[in-house]
Amino acid sequence: MHAVSKTILDIAFSADNLPEAINLVHPRPVKWVEVMNAFKAVLDKDGYPLRMVSFQEWFSLLEKRAGNASDADLQAI
Numbered sequence: 001m002h003a004v005s006k007t008i009l010d011i012a013f014s015a016d017n018l019p020e021a022i023n024l025v026h027p028r029p030v031k032w033v034e035v036m037n038a039f040k041a042v043l044d045k046d047g048y049p050l051r052m053v054s055f056q057e058w059f060s061l062l063e064k065r066a067g068n069a070s071d072a073d074l075q076a077i
Contacts, residue, residue: 003027
């Protein structure tokens with residue numbers, strides 16, 4: 001957390017031109033599946049089961065649903 005706040009302050013008080021984007025990377029990254037498993041555990045415990053699927057399956061389902069989106073689907077977004 002200190003690295004992020006230090007970076008923000010360095011940029012905020014810099015006399016140089018500001019960059020268009022900054023990509024901060026955690027020194028000890030966590031795998032996406034570990035993050036999703038944590039969400040799943042909480043949702044399952046609270047009675048909202050989450051079915052885990054591969055990215056390919058998720059994207060395929062997303063494309064199908066987007067192709068057949070109704071007005072109600074669009075309103076739900």
